[in-house]
Amino acid sequence: xxxxxxxxxxxxxxxxxxxxxxQGRRTVHAVDDVSLSIMLGETLGLVGESGCGKSTLARCLxxxxxxxxxxxxxxxxDISHLNARQMRPHRRKMQMxxxxxxxxLNPRRRVADLIAEPLRIHLNLTESQVQxxxxxxxxxxxxxxxxxQRYPHEFSxxxxxxxxxxxxxxxxxxxxxxxxxxxALDVSVQAQIVNLLADLQDRLKLTYLFVAHDLSVVRQVSTxxxxxxxxxxxxxxxxxxxxxAPAHPYTQALISAVPKPVYADGVARNRIILAGxxxxxxxxxxxxxxxxxxxxxxxxxxxxxxxxxQHRDGRSVACHYPLVAPPG
Amino acid sequence: MIxxxxxxxxxxxxxxxxxxxxxxxxxxxxxxxxxxxxxxxGSGKTVTLLAVMGLITDPNAIIEGSIQYRGRELVGMPxxxxxDLRGREIAMIFQDPMTALTPxxxxxxxxxxxxxxxxxxxxxxxxxxxxELLAEVNIPKPDEAAHRYPHQLSGGMRQRAVIAMAxxxxxxxxxxxxxxxxxxxxxxxxILDLLRKLQKIHGSAIVFITHDLGVMAELADxxxxxxxGRIVERSDKADILANxxxxxxxxxxxxxxxxxxxxxxxLRTISGAPPSLLSxxxxxxxxxxxxQRFDACVAKPALTGSGHATACFLAVP
Numbered sequence: 001x002x003x004x005x006x007x008x009x010x011x012x013x014x015x016x017x018x019x020x021x022x023q024g025r026r027t028v029h030a031v032d033d034v035s036l037s038i039m040l041g042e043t044l045g046l047v048g049e050s051g052c053g054k055s056t057l058a059r060c061l062x063x064x065x066x067x068x069x070x071x072x073x074x075x076x077x078d079i080s081h082l083n084a085r086q087m088r089p090h091r092r093k094m095q096m097x098x099x100x101x102x103x104x105l106n107p108r109r110r111v112a113d114l115i116a117e118p119l120r121i122h123l124n125l126t127e128s129q130v131q132x133x134x135x136x137x138x139x140x141x142x143x144x145x146x147x148x149q150r151y152p153h154e155f156s157x158x159x160x161x162x163x164x165x166x167x168x169x170x171x172x173x174x175x176x177x178x179x180x181x182x183x184a185l186d187v188s189v190q191a192q193i194v195n196l197l198a199d200l201q202d203r204l205k206l207t208y209l210f211v212a213h214d215l216s217v218v219r220q221v222s223t224x225x226x227x228x229x230x231x232x233x234x235x236x237x238x239x240x241x242x243x244x245a246p247a248h249p250y251t252q253a254l255i256s257a258v259p260k261p262v263y264a265d266g267v268a269r270n271r272i273i274l275a276g277x278x279x280x281x282x283x284x285x286x287x288x289x290x291x292x293x294x295x296x297x298x299x300x301x302x303x304x305x306x307x308x309x310q311h312r313d314g315r316s317v318a319c320h321y322p323l324v325a326p327p328g
Numbered sequence: 329m330i331x332x333x334x335x336x337x338x339x340x341x342x343x344x345x346x347x348x349x350x351x352x353x354x355x356x357x358x359x360x361x362x363x364x365x366x367x368x369x370g371s372g373k374t375v376t377l378l379a380v381m382g383l384i385t386d387p388n389a390i391i392e393g394s395i396q397y398r399g400r401e402l403v404g405m406p407x408x409x410x411x412d413l414r415g416r417e418i419a420m421i422f423q424d425p426m427t428a429l430t431p432x433x434x435x436x437x438x439x440x441x442x443x444x445x446x447x448x449x450x451x452x453x454x455x456x457x458x459x460e461l462l463a464e465v466n467i468p469k470p471d472e473a474a475h476r477y478p479h480q481l482s483g484g485m486r487q488r489a490v491i492a493m494a495x496x497x498x499x500x501x502x503x504x505x506x507x508x509x510x511x512x513x514x515x516x517x518x519i520l521d522l523l524r525k526l527q528k529i530h531g532s533a534i535v536f537i538t539h540d541l542g543v544m545a546e547l548a549d550x551x552x553x554x555x556x557g558r559i560v561e562r563s564d565k566a567d568i569l570a571n572x573x574x575x576x577x578x579x580x581x582x583x584x585x586x587x588x589x590x591x592x593x594x595l596r597t598i599s600g601a602p603p604s605l606l607s608x609x610x611x612x613x614x615x616x617x618x619x620q621r622f623d624a625c626v627a628k629p630a631l632t633g634s635g636h637a638t639a640c641f642l643a644v645p
Binding site for chain 2: 186262
């Protein structure tokens with residue numbers, strides 16, 4: 001398997017407050033030393049609760065944010081510190097779809113222009129070529145040709161997300177970063193978009209980074225899953241492996257907390273209910289960042305921060321006492 | 329029987345014409361039961377709740393039908409009487425705790441205000457009761473938390489404070505609008521656990537809405553599924569989840585990706601999108617999207633069946 005995107009030791013720090021605020025200037029470690037590789041043609045699911053840094057990481061990888069530390073090697077080129085102009089040729093190969101299809105489309109432009117914009121910026125096409133490509137893209141995402149002359153407000157949430165996807169695939173990118181692409185949609189529409197993304201991936205040989213908090217959707221779409229907690233990766237491995245036998249106590253609790261739409265009266269649900277809330281990333285706990293809520297934390301967890309260690313079964317876990325012992 | 333809703337219709341006059349948000353909804357809530365209303369956006373679930381709470385104040389709203397709370401008619405009840413009932417006997421939990429709390433007063437102050445609006449007790453006694461309530465919803469160090477402002481608490485803690493406030497007068501009916509939607513999944517698990525425990529202790533009836541059928545399965549005793557302003561199916565939780573009869577309910581359950589077992593190659597979907605309430609189909613409103621529609625569907629199906637009720641011509645009990 002080829003690595004498409006190699007991410008090493010990436011951190012993103014934000015400075016908040018001013019020197020006049022009560023606590024002075026403070027630093028939030030939104031993403032803290034994350035390393036992972038995205039393989040060509042896979043869907044990497046990135047999950048975690050709000051404030052865990054998953055969206056920040058996605059935006060760092062899309063280079064919408066400058067990274068504070070680490071290196072980003074995309075498709076063989078180091079893009080860690082390129083400026084906007086230098087990023088341009090790479091942007092063609094890496095596009096993004098945003099969560100809110102109501103906020104991410106300019107309400108004053110017609111769908112045809114919205115989809116044509118990346119084509120006009122990056123490619124030297126004649127107007128008729130642009131129009132032909134727009135028609136083709138509309139068809140690919142399941143919209144009708146006469147939708148081209150309408151404005152975003154005339155569409156439902158699901159249709160708008162299709163427009164967002166058409167824009168993202170217009171330049172035939174190698175990779176698409178999807179930041180919560182279906183969480184604003186109703187369940188019945190969500191399934192349509194999940195299927196559409198799967199079809200496009202097959203047809204266009206796309207690589208996806210799929211950021212979401214809905215674990216059932218992530219399980220459906222992902223080849224591998226990375227779990228984040230307070231800015232760090234706690235576990236990364238094959239989707240089936242993570243769901244069948246999570247190794248990190250946080251992964252286990254997260255999966256067990258998802259309510260299932262099945263009737264299970266009398267069947268004891270062995271659900272793990274974590275105590276407390278996610279601590280503030282302004283003041284993360286010492287040692288393992290999860291130790292304050294971990295049901296199996298021990299003394300060592302309070303002082304030593306566990307590194308992300310690769311197990312023999314292929315997954316990597318950052319835990320001193322993983323639930324699934326490293327085989328061998 | 330604590331609540332009886334009969335043929336409730338709510339419409340709004342708009343520039344584009346009259347929008348019928350709810351079109352003839354009838355249901356009962358029994359004492360101490362948990363009724364969940366499921367549906368997608370635009371299904372009318374929120375408007376149903378707001379109508380029960382008497383919170384539809386839009387002058388362009390037209391409310392018809394009857395909502396009886398313990399024999400008292402709520403439709404057309406004077407605002408003053410309604411306000412007296414709200415909070416004392418019917419309390420509400422909102423989706424977003426930040427908008428349900430005022431940012432300029434402490435949590436304790438807000439609960440005390442709520443208690444003293446409905447009971448004549450001293451400030452001191454009300455404060456003690458507020459701390460007690462905060463302890464009951466598992467807020468750590470409740471005496472300190474009572475002195476905190478909403479912004480100083482996390483989302484989960486805020487929702488607990490809102491629940492404490494709702495419980496302050498021991499309501500017989502608790503109405504909850506997506507009570508866990510704004511929360512993270514691990515915190516949602518805590519709140520669902522808490523709601524179930526409190527419901528057992530206080531014996532309040534709960535009517536809640538959610539779009540998440542997982543949450544529905546966790547909390548509800550009975551489930552009512554709404555689509556485009558009408559009830560399409562209503563029964564015990566087990567019937568709806570294990571043996572859904574309406575094609576919409578079935579499709580909705582099928583479109584959720586499973587959390588265990590083999591992953592389907594493709595998810596089953598419902599084609600199209602929910603209809604606009606401005607131009608509802610003449611017959612069954614689900615017909616245009618229904619894979620099983622046939623000649624009869626040009627007429628409006630009635631909700632039939634006493635236990636497991638379904639509004640579909642195919643679902644003959």
